Amino acid sequence: MAVRDAASLLVGLLILCHTWGAWANIEVNMEDRVEVFRGDTAQIACMFKSSEGIGAMIIQWFYVTWLGEKQRLYYQDSTTKIPERGTPFTDRISVNDTGASGEVVLTINNVQLADELEFICLVKSLSEAPGEGRTKLKVFETPELPTIQGVQTGISVNDDGLSPIASCLVTNGFPKPNITWYRNHTPLRNIDDEVKVNPSSTSESTGLYTVSSQLNMKVVKANKDDQFYCEVTYFVPGGIRMTETNRINITVLYPSTEVSIWVDSPKGKIKEGDVVELHCQGNGNSPTEIMTISHNQTGQIWDGKMLELHNVTRLHNGQYQCGIVELDTMEEIRGVTSVFVNYLDAAVVMPKDTILVTQGEELKATCNALSSLQTDTTWFKNGKVVTKGHSLMLKDATFDTAGTYMCVVTVPEIEGMQTSEVLHVKVQGPPKIMEQEHKDLEESVGNAVDLSCNVRGFPAPSVTWTTSDGKVIETATKEETEDGVHSVVSIEVTSDITAFCNATNEYGTDAVTFAIKAREGRGVIIAVVIICILLLAILGSTLYFLYKKGKICGRSGKQDLTKEKSSKDNIVVEMKSDNTEEAVLLEVNGEKRPPSDQGGEYLDVQK
Template identity: 30%
Template sequence: MGSQTFVFSYKWKIMKEGNSRIRALTEAFSSKGLNHNKALGLYTVNAVYGDTITMPCRLEVPDGLMFGKWKYEMPNGSPVFIAFRSSTKKNVQYDDVPDYKDRLSLSENYTLSIKNARISDEKRFVCMLVTEDDVSEEPTVVKVFKQPSQPEILHQADFLETEKLKMLGECVVRDSYPEGNVTWYKNGRVLQPVEEVVVINLRKVENRSTGLFTMTSSLQYMPTKEDANAKFTCIVTYHGPSGQKTIQSEPVVFDVHYPTEKVTIRVLSQSSTIKEGDNVTLKCSGNGNPPPQEFLFYIPGETEGIRSSDTYVMTDVRRNATGEYKCSLIDKSMMDTTTITVHYLDLQLTPSGEVTKQIGEALPVSCTISSSRNATVFWIKDNTRMKTSPSFSSLQYQDAGNYICETTLQEVEGLKKRKTLKLIVEGKPQIKMTKKTNTNKMSKTIVCHVEGFPKPAVQWTVTGSGSLINKAKETKYVNGKFSSKIIIAPEENVTLTCIAENELERTVTSLNVSAISIPEYDEPEDRNDDNSEKVNDQAKLIVGIVVGLLLVALVAGVVYWLYVKKSKTASKHVDKDLGNIEENKKLEENNHKSET
């Protein structure tokens, strides 16, 4: 009976003294705060939400220890015992406290561990070591931290508009403890509140079951054009076991709408220059966002605009499309202009097509052009470029051919024109016959030189006896000329007749040829056309030289004649004087003879 009374009294003493100390410390902690408690030497354990809280008993184990106990204090200061360990029996007992059921562990050195840390574990725990004579206590303050989720920008605006304050979005940060602070950034710079430009509101909501906070920061923003590609982010600043930290959201970019301030008209064409026949597209654009979808297009000479989308198409343009084009917004508040030049090139060839003329006739030819710029003109005859324009004062057979007058505008790609003239020079057959004794003195060659167009057909006839050594051979028909020759060995004087005939006329020429035994004057064959032209050129040169020499001689003769004439006039005066002296001498001699 006495021992039971002692135990009861001892327990009452422990409870009474322990409660008094706990109450006193609780009042001090509540009135002065955590910093003051640290000043009093309170030990703090920082724990991460969901991890295990480990609280060592910071008392030295005294001699005669009977048992150790852990408790925590309620807000009103009353203790709640949660764990007991006997030093003698080594058994551990956990009090029936619902919040800590199956979460506690008390080691042999009286270290208390709490699994799955919660916000509600943020209390002041007390380690108690009891001997027969005394009760020792050491408090430990538990702080629990929960890292928030990554911030998310929700309820984002579809677009922003200049000159309008609009809700940009909400930055939501979930499950933080303690509560964090949310800051908005634009392109890495803090957005500070500005009235009617930047409006930020923060609200915090605590989850009653978990004690965690959700922070929501809304941002209303009035953008400028420069914010078109701006990156907006939000950052949460929170406290953790090791100090202050931050987490940033993913950046978001908003489409910024702003009105059109400038209209631009452009000419879309396949090349830098426009020529007749091209398709031309006019494109009008505004620098607003979104850009205007409709415009008014004004074409030269029209006062009313044509309503269209941002393009206006003109097909197969002509030169009269040259002029000033305009486009404007539908409300005509702003306008832009551009000038279009449609390049053209006209060519007139007179005559053109197929032209037939007679040899010796004149044919005036003209190739005239009309163009938007200076153009180059050149002539081609039978696929060969000519050095000069053709001129026909007296048509020859070699003038016949296919002529092309072509002109181009070098500055305008693909703009060129050409027209053709097919010149046909006709002529009646003309014949010239020649004969030549061959080197073997046994035969003679008779050649019939023929000119005419269309090409005449040639026939030979022989009157008299003589053997034809070969059939008639014709040379190539060039520039309306060719020749036909035969070789004959006449036994007597014969007459050869060459007959040339085309659609215009039939021409007959005969040539008497002596027998092979009778010598006669041989006529050389005509040279070919090219050699004839060269000979003619040489003859012209020789004639020019001779005429020049004659003129020089004539001038020299005139000078000499004038000189002689002057000399003779002077001599007459001298001779007259000399004559008078001679006459006097003769008279004196005659007189002297008569006297004797």
């Protein structure tokens, strides 16, 4: 009896001890969530505290399916480490302890969207109550860049209700991206009768999301300069990122409330002959507007917003109106501008064309041109300024006064605006032959010499050419100049000549004398000189040859070769004339001998 009671007490003590141990739980700690990009590797850590070593622990990993069921994927005890067969993770997981007491890590390779589940770490021991921890795995995928597409047609402010503005699209994101519309940096929200945003999303077969959004608005004129764009926000491990589309404008159609018309070309003052370009523009933007330009002076009407007037005159002066009619409402608005064409009439010189002035008298002329602007007048002669002002006054007229005067009238305010007229001045007086540079000439016989005579005078003098013996020389050329006559003759020189240029008109006469001295031709003299030089050269050569051969000064024509050669070899030249029989014997070395002394050969040179 005592032994049985003792055994019962021992069992009770063991049961009591076991019950006290069950009251101590294993403490398990895990992160609430682990975030990772699709395709990356996820590591889920399970940390626990126990009085027993890890070798006495039983560790199991589970995941919760989409249906809420708990499915084991890994088992581990002191002798076994086994992945559960037949799960989506069987070939992609591994469990390792970190070496630290009380920590194991579940590693999942190549994470997919379907892996976004809750994972459970369950830890058991023999003497402690089991502990459990949970971690949610979050998977992310960065979406493609968003795109925006505005409406291609214009949007009228007169449209009833809301009008489509643009659509925004973002694809292949996870979790689902968000789209926010902006107008000029201000986010747009739904406002009754003003703004409506219609979002939509689609889950692709890959599990990724495509999100689109349509913006609708009641358009007003102020929207013509607005910029619209989309902002897309999406989640990434550890935070949120944002990207934006490009900015777009919309075409807003609205009627004009004001219209302007102006002269676009030329800039500044207009002159006759210009091309004038008028432009017309309203402050609206409507395809149903009709625009015309009209001239109040003539009543002419042109269609369109631009009018080009060619070669304008003062008849184009007046008001030009631009009218715009809105066909939807048949309302008309008008704008007005004035056009003034400046003019400069042709210059008028008085007296006209040609004026005759007698030598010594005074010349008076005037030049005027009507203009819409202030003018300047300048008189020119031969390109040089004579005087400035409308009047031309020249005192004590001379032949130098004669000529062509040009009156030029300009408008300083407008470049290129000018007119001109000419006045021909003739000064009446007796002929005056201009001073000649060469009146005494010398020319070879047989050559021709040109004589010119420049005569001033009006009426144009009559010019004749004569010689000292009264013969008339025919004029080669005669040209009337601005203030007289220019006459030229050509004379062949046969002997000394005296020629006269005679000029006469109704007011008097004048003459000039030319003296021409004839000289022998140079060609004959040169030829004679050359012949003489050649003859002397031949003569000298012959004498020297005969001298060297001993043919001169010997009586028998022979020389004694043994006889010492005389230092005085004689050469005798007999020179005869046609009128005498005398012969003059000359010795080459300067000694003279009588003819009886020669006895030898001699050279007979006859003239």
